[in-house]
Amino acid sequence: MSKFSRMMDIVMYLQARSLVKAQELADMLETDLKTVYRDIESLRTANIPIEAKSGRYGGFYIPKDFYFKAPKLTPEEIAVLFFAGEILVKKNGFMFEKDFKTALSKLKNTLAKEEINISSDKISSISYEIESLKTRLWENLFYIIEKCISEKKSIDVEYYTLSRDEVKRRTLDPYHLIYKNGAWYLIAFCHWRKEVKIFRVDRIKSIDETGIPFKIKKGFSLRDYLKNSWQITRGEEADVVVRFFPPASRLVKEMEWLPTQKIIEEKDGTIIFSAKVSGLMEIKRWILGYGSQAEVLKPQSLREEISSEIKKMLKHYTSTGKRHKTAEKEDNKN
DNA sequence: TTATTGAACTTCCCAGGGAA
C-alpha cells in the first residue's frame, strides 16, 4: 500500500469515527505505529485538521465541521464501483447490503445523467461470477458477531467441532471475521482453550451476547496470525519442500501461494517449491491434488502422511475394482 | 486533595531495504 493510499484511508477512517487510537489505525492499515504517526504528521502539513487527545482514553480525531470533498471520479472508476455493487448486492448476500445501497444511491445523486449512462454501458459489456458470500443464511449471527467485534464484547456460542463430532458451549472474544475459500471464519480468543482460535461461522449453532467487555490480547496481530497459513487453519510451523513435475510445475510457478515461498527452476522442467507453512493439513490436500506430478521432499512427516494416504486410496480403488467385477458377473447371470 | 498508575501521544536516533 502506498503512503498516499494509507493517508487517504486514515482520513476516511477518522471521518467515520469519533476517536481512534494510533494502534487501531496501525492494525487497520497493517503497518507500524510510527508510520501512522508520520502519516498523520504529513496530513497535518497538508492542512487536514487531525487533532490528538493525549493520555488514557485518548486518540486521534477529525473535527466534525471538517468536510473532505470527494474526489472527481472518472467514468471508469464510477463503472467499477457500480460493477462491484452489482456483484456484491445482487448475487452474494453482502452483509452490509443496506449501507452499500444507500452509499451507491448517494453517489448516483452527485453524477450527471451522461456519466451514469457511460458507466452503465461499461458494466453491460462485462460479467463476473463469484461464489455467494452466503451471509443471508446466518444474517442474525453475523449481526451479533459484527456488533460484538466493534463493541469489543464477548459472546457465548454453542460450537460444533468437526474433528470430535461434538457441540460445546464456549465464551469467545471476537476479533475478526474473514471469508476464505467459500466459508466465513471468526478469529476469536477462546476462554476454554485460553488461546486465539479460528471458528467456522456455519458451525456456530447458537449465539448469545454476554455484554462483558474484553481487550484484544497484547501483541496480537491478524497479519502475523495468518501469515503462514496455507488457507485458514493453523498448526505447527514447518518448512515444506515439494518437487513439481511438468505440467504442474508450470501451473505452480504462475501463482504466489505464500509470501514466504521460493521456487527453484530445474533444467528438466521440474521446480523445487519451498515455503514456511503454519500447519500441514491444508497443504497436504493441495499437494495430493496434483497427483503424481508432485513429490514432497520435506518434511519427512508430510512425505509419510501423503504416502500413507496414497496407499489407502489405492486400496479403495483396487477393492472397488473387485466389487465392480463382481457386479458385472451378477449382471451377466441375469 | 494529592500522589500514583497506566494508557496513549510525541519525538528522537539508528539501521535496513528498495528505488532512482
Next chain:
DNA sequence: TTCCCTGGGAAGTTCAATAA
C-alpha cells in the same frame, strides 16, 4: 551511492482513573 520510507527501540509528555 544516495535518498526516502519504514520499523525497532527508547525516553519523555500528557491526562484520566484510582488509591490513599
